[in-house]
Amino acid sequence: MNIIVCVKQVPDPEAPTAQFRIDEATKRLRPSKSVNLVANPFDMNAVEAAIQLKEAVGGKITVLSLGPESSSDVLKQAVAMGADEAVRIDSQAGESWDSFLTAHALAAAVRKVGQFDLILCGRQAADTNAGQMGVGLATALGISCVSFASRVEPRNGKIEVERIADKGREVFEVALPALLTVSNEMNHPRFPTAMKLIAAGRQQIPSWSLAEIGFDAGQLSGQWAGIEETEHFIPRPTTTCEFVEGETLEEAGEKLALRLRAEKVL
Amino acid sequence: MDISAGVMIFAETAEGKLSSITKELMGLGTRLAGKLEKGLSAVLLGAGTEPLATELVNLGADAVYLADDAFLENYNPEQYASVIEHVIQTAKPAILLMGQTSRGADMAPRLAFKFRGALAMDCVELDADSETGLLTHTRPVYGGIAMARARSRAASLQVVTVRAKSQDPAEPADDREGEIIAVGERARGEYAGGMKFLRPVAVEADEVNLEEANIIVAGGRGVGSTENFKRFIEGFARILGGVPGASRGALDSDFAPANLQIGLTGKIVSPQLYVAIGISGMVQHMTGCSSSKTIVGINTDPDASIFKYAHFGIVGDFEQVVPALMQKCEELLKN
Numbered sequence: 378m379n380i381i382v383c384v385k386q387v388p389d390p391e392a393p394t395a396q397f398r399i400d401e402a403t404k405r406l407r408p409s410k411s412v413n414l415v416a417n418p419f420d421m422n423a424v425e426a427a428i429q430l431k432e433a434v435g436g437k438i439t440v441l442s443l444g445p446e447s448s449s450d451v452l453k454q455a456v457a458m459g460a461d462e463a464v465r466i467d468s469q470a471g472e473s474w475d476s477f478l479t480a481h482a483l484a485a486a487v488r489k490v491g492q493f494d495l496i497l498c499g500r501q502a503a504d505t506n507a508g509q510m511g512v513g514l515a516t517a518l519g520i521s522c523v524s525f526a527s528r529v530e531p532r533n534g535k536i537e538v539e540r541i542a543d544k545g546r547e548v549f550e551v552a553l554p555a556l557l558t559v560s561n562e563m564n565h566p567r568f569p570t571a572m573k574l575i576a577a578g579r580q581q582i583p584s585w586s587l588a589e590i591g592f593d594a595g596q597l598s599g600q601w602a603g604i605e606e607t608e609h610f611i612p613r614p615t616t617t618c619e620f621v622e623g624e625t626l627e628e629a630g631e632k633l634a635l636r637l638r639a640e641k642v643l
Numbered sequence: 644m645d646i647s648a649g650v651m652i653f654a655e656t657a658e659g660k661l662s663s664i665t666k667e668l669m670g671l672g673t674r675l676a677g678k679l680e681k682g683l684s685a686v687l688l689g690a691g692t693e694p695l696a697t698e699l700v701n702l703g704a705d706a707v708y709l710a711d712d713a714f715l716e717n718y719n720p721e722q723y724a725s726v727i728e729h730v731i732q733t734a735k736p737a738i739l740l741m742g743q744t745s746r747g748a749d750m751a752p753r754l755a756f757k758f759r760g761a762l763a764m765d766c767v768e769l770d771a772d773s774e775t776g777l778l779t780h781t782r783p784v785y786g787g788i789a790m791a792r793a794r795s796r797a798a799s800l801q802v803v804t805v806r807a808k809s810q811d812p813a814e815p816a817d818d819r820e821g822e823i824i825a826v827g828e829r830a831r832g833e834y835a836g837g838m839k840f841l842r843p844v845a846v847e848a849d850e851v852n853l854e855e856a857n858i859i860v861a862g863g864r865g866v867g868s869t870e871n872f873k874r875f876i877e878g879f880a881r882i883l884g885g886v887p888g889a890s891r892g893a894l895d896s897d898f899a900p901a902n903l904q905i906g907l908t909g910k911i912v913s914p915q916l917y918v919a920i921g922i923s924g925m926v927q928h929m930t931g932c933s934s935s936k937t938i939v940g941i942n943t944d945p946d947a948s949i950f951k952y953a954h955f956g957i958v959g960d961f962e963q964v965v966p967a968l969m970q971k972c973e974e975l976l977k978n
Binding site for chain 2: 378388390394397399406419476477480492500501503504505507508509512513516517522523524525527535537539540541542543545546547548549550551552553556559560561562565581582588600601602603605606607608609610612614616618619620621622625626628629630631633634635636637638640642643
């Protein structure tokens, strides 16, 4: 099974909230310099799913990322985990990429990769939270798509996919080629060994320019209504916490129960 | 009222009833349609859904596009999309409102990409400019650390998904009038796609209805083990007559089943009482529960962000605090 995985580099979503500020000039959230750039966590679930499928039925895994030079780190991580090839599609920092343009650029890159059976994406990016790109890429390529996938198994040249429903799960049989957006329920991404990380770190990740994949943003930009962000702001919780204390923690626990009763919460 | 260039909502059902997000969408849709001075319509798909069409009229729909057909009993996204595309081409709404649900969040990008419209996901606030008909939306970014305000660039088709419990639901009235339009065979067509619905699967803790719960006791990574989760989280929830919930941390550590997850990628809840045990209060979690009426935090770290949201807090080891708290609550609730 030939699998393409799309990954994105994002500011570490686990970084402390205090490390993020609003830049007054641009009105956009800016992570401080101490916030690392990491692989979007859901995308690593997608890489892990690809590796498990390859382990089961064989095949080849190609990982793609649209982003500036720094995105190579995410691709190297995927290679260290077990991906066979990685390509960065070169975009410059500061360029405005909405999900429509990103999906169409990745569609062009997928066509350049050539033959594939399955494309895996994370269910959403930790920075934009949009959750549009995967489904959009499938629409752009005209292939079937299952979003919020929590399990995938190869079945007689097709795949059986479970997706997360509002209650329980829904199971589908899907003909290939197809695209899945992968949810964290699917697996726990493996940690590559130090040896593999070092080996992958030494690799040169090839990059394709937008011209090389035959993508012209200008040609597309008028064809998509889209939205424009005007500003970011940080919501502040306005509650004041009443700390309940006691001689012992047990006593504090009992006092809390009494406070809740007094407030008619219980 | 003119349906064309108006507002349309994607109605969803749960256990044979309109789901609560649908009522919220009707409330929001009524407000936006009023600003645009256009009609409000709903598209309702499923099998045996006909009786619910009248309910949508009672909630304020000027027209309901009803596809009540056995082939829509289960969710095949491609078949659902083709029916809704047909309805959009017929009714020509300017705005399509969907819930940020498993189906809404799946369908919205399909439709927006197909119609090359404007798309905003997981909106918590929405407004429309009555002159231009353009939407402005507020939605979380960076896992909820920040909110982004944005506006649509063109009014051709604006698709948005709306977060549960962010809007006031519409109130029903019996005397409302609206047209129910059956979406017939033409929409159904021949399906030649590659997707086949096989079966629904129930998962552990499926019977727990977090969204409707009045009391939730939630555990995080700090709970430490599956045994502790059962004993302190599920056990305390039982005493309070509530239900257990979990943060992503508890899931990733395999302490709790996936369907209990509360937060950005889990359920959005707003109970009367939310007890967070061993939960640090990361914004990705709090975004799913911060509208709870009373929040109680128990954590060993006095600087944990949970205390920025909590109304009551105890700093300390939950294994010492919670048994006493449980016992006292049980005692109080008996009287």
